[in-house]
Amino acid sequence: MKVVRLYTSNDQKSYFEDIELKFGGDQKILTTDSRPATMVVFRCVPAGTVLDRHPAPRRQYLVTISGSWEIEAGHGVKRVFKTGDVMLADDTAGEGHISRVLGSEPHIFMTVPLAD
Numbered sequence: 496m497k498v499v500r501l502y503t504s505n506d507q508k509s510y511f512e513d514i515e516l517k518f519g520g521d522q523k524i525l526t527t528d529s530r531p532a533t534m535v536v537f538r539c540v541p542a543g544t545v546l547d548r549h550p551a552p553r554r555q556y557l558v559t560i561s562g563s564w565e566i567e568a569g570h571g572v573k574r575v576f577k578t579g580d581v582m583l584a585d586d587t588a589g590e591g592h593i594s595r596v597l598g599s600e601p602h603i604f605m606t607v608p609l610a611d
Contacts, residue, residue, distance in 0.1 A: 508569025
């Protein structure tokens with residue numbers, strides 16, 4: 496399963512990388528390795544919202560439930576996340592990223608902060 500990781504490099508800028516979560520096991524329902532998490536929170540951000548450059552408050556998975564948003568990392572590189580997309584926000588230091596809700600719908604997403 497493809498996940499986009501947003502991380503801070505040595506130059507204190509945010510960058511994207513594609514990572515793969517592998518499914519395994521010998522049962523009918525395959526799973527990835529488990530990751531300890533601290534909670535689950537659902538969030539809703541109104542259409543047109545722009546969050547100025549900021550680092551992630553903690554390491555967390557973000558799963559888009561509906562709507563879409565654009566994340567702008569360092570050097571102006573942008574990615575759009577839509578329903579079903581998963582991002583690992585790991586840029587907890589440095590200058591961070593910009594978040595923009597696209598379209599006329601709010602962006603509804605789930606965050607799963609990681610314990611590590």
